[in-house]
Structures are given as structure tokens and as C-alpha cells.
Amino acid sequence: MAELKKDDKAVDQPADATPNTTEVEKVDAATAEEAVAAIEAPVERGEPILQVRNLVKHFPLTQGILFKKQVGAVKAVDGVSFDLYQGETLGIVGESGCGKSTVAKLLMTLERATAGEVFYKGQDITKLSGRALKAVRRNIQMVFQDPYTSLNPRMTVGDIIGEPFEIHPEVAPKGDRRRKVQDLLDVVGLNPEYINRYPHQFSGGQRQRIGIARGLALNPEIIICDEPVSALDVSVQAQVVNLMEKLQDEFNLSYIFIAHDLSIVRHISDRVGVMYLGKMAEIGTDSEIYDHPTHPYTQALLSAVPVPDPDARDRRERIILTGDVPSPANPPSGCRFRTRCWKAQPKCAEEMPLLAVPERFKGSDSPAAHESACHFAEEKDVVHA
Helix, strand or coil, X not given: CCCCCCXXXXXXXXXXXXXXXXXXXXXXXXXXXXXXXXXXCCCCCCCEEEEEXXXXXXXXXXXXXXXXXXXXXXXXXXXXXXXXXXCCEEEEECCCCCCHHHHHHHHCCCCCCCEEEEEECCXXXXXXXXXXXXXXXXXXXXXXXXXXXXXXXXXXXXXXXXXXXXXXXXXXXXXXXXXXXXXXXXXXXXXXXXXXXXXXXXXXXXXXXXXXXXXXXXXXXXEEEECCCCCCXXXXXXXXXXXXXXXXXXXXXXXXXXXXXXXXXXXXXXXXXXXXXXXXXXXXXXXXXXXXXXXXHHHHHHHCCCCCXXXXXXXXXXXXXXXXXXXXXCCCCCCCXXXXXXXXXXXXXXXXXXXECCHHHCCCCCCCCCEECCCCCCCCCCCCC
């Protein structure tokens, strides 16, 4: 897929802002009608369609039975910022518990953010409700991780895919819904005659195709994929990923693709963001992240990817991280990764690094000149998968 480049226009930002994002053109809507009109307005390919700024989600920790008292908070997401451009795929990777799925739920407004802003076409969806929020949810859909539990076993495939039309009847009139569902089944490579079957009559890959068809039902502009292939066999994973790429070109979709498998993320993504303990550690194009990583955590992740070439496997340097992942209820001061980092210095404990282009690479044409949240960001020679 072709790389999408951001506008390099200089933007004045506060000291605590994340420099890797473009300026938000906010749309001030006085009424619900104006908000809906802004949400329905088209966006040119390559322009920002979703802009996340300092997104935070803390889950309170309480004690007591009758009189509950908050004694702390699990900082699942703690200041994440990024842009999603029309027609691109942004991959998000990181180990379990780093906050990837929580970010997905916040973007879908399935969870309410503790702080921060999520702008969709200039509208902050964290502050929307009623008709405006309903319009946003029609244009931002989700494909869930587990194809076995994300489909209601008591509903037929036709009812599952057609349910969005009950909530948004303006998309498909009642008389056309059965034909529309059959068309969607055909689009995702399933026999339209399966419309009266139940989920247990399908394989895992077929169920995930049903989930994708449900996500496409309302003609969305953004689909958030929360580990959509992690529960599938490798051969079926390839089929689903190829299907998603085909649908992206056909329907001009933008994807946020969350996964553990770094190889799949590189295959499908235009840009990749690496998360660690609720924060974005590094973000850049697929070639910048995979071939020229500058953050120690990204380098450690890539060193763990299996290499099929035995000679390259013998030459590669494995980076073995010591210690356990800190608790998100009590994260380290300064840099979150410093407790497991071989480069850690006193500055790392005192000062939190911004997600920005490292000073040594600023103004250069080096592929290492991408945003990295590390005080001592530099390239490291590793054998890549």
C-alpha cells in the first residue's frame, strides 16, 4: 500500500503536547443538526479523519463494601495522541495489558474517557450525545477479537448482520434489508444462502467474515479492528487480512488495526504505533518502525520476532528484557520503560520523554527521524524478520 505523508506545516503547541500530530480544525456546532452535518461531511483522502489528543482512561480502585473509598486507579491509557488519515491503516502493537483494546473502546465510546479529546471530522466525540453520537457510531464500526463470543448464538446470520439496520433504519429500508444482508455476505466471500444459518454452523474464519460484514453494514468510514485474526489459524489469518485489504480499496475505509503479530501488522499497515504501559512509545511508517526502530522497547519487540532464515537467526542479537512489566496502578516515574531498559539513566526517572523526533535526527532525511518517546533514542543493528 502506498505511504501517506502528513502535512509538514509547523504548528504551535504547548510544552506538554505531543508533536507527532497535526493541528485540529475544530468544528463548533451549536445544535445537534450542525454536529450531524459536520460528521456527515466528506473528507479528502490523505486528510486527518480521526485525531486523538492526550487520551486518558483511569479505572478507579476502591475498598470497602458499604462505603466505598477510592484508593488508587489503574492507568490503562495515560496520554495517547495520534492521527488517523482517510484511507490509511494505522497499526497499534504492544504486549498484553498495554492499553490497546482500551483505546479501541474509547474511540468507539464504549468506555468514557477520563480526560483527553477524540476529534472525528473536527467534532470532539467524547462530548457528544443523542443524535450526533449516534451518527458517529454509524460511521465508526468495530470488528472484535473473538469470532466465537462476538456473535449472538441465538440469532441467525441474517439477524446479526441486519441488526444495525434496526438501529439506523435510514441506511436500508425495511423491504431491502434481506437483499442488503445477502449482498454483504457475498462481499465478504460467504454464500448468500447462509442467511438463515446460526453462528455455530460456521468455522472461525467464516465467523470473522460475518463480523466484518456486520461492521460494513452501515457503510462506515472507519473500522477499528481489535486483534481480528489472533484467534484464527495462520492460513485463515491470511485470507481475512487479504479480504480486509480488498474491502479497504473497494469502500475507501480507514483502519485502526490492533494486533500482537508484528508480521501481520507490517503487511497491512501504512503507519505503526507501539504502545507500552498506557503510552505511545514510538510511531512512524511501517519501514521506519520495522527497519529503523529508535526506541529500546520497539527494538526488543522486533528482536523477538521469529526469523525463518537459519543463518540470519544465528547472526541476530536477542534483546532479553529483565524484570516484569510494572503495574499500571503504580507506573514508574518519568519514562515508563526505564525499569526494564538497558539505557536507563537518572534523567529517565526524573523527566517523562515526549513523543517527538529525536534531536539528533531532526532536519535529516534519515528514516530514523520519526517520533520516539525516549531521551536516548538511536538506531540499533538487529536482524529483522
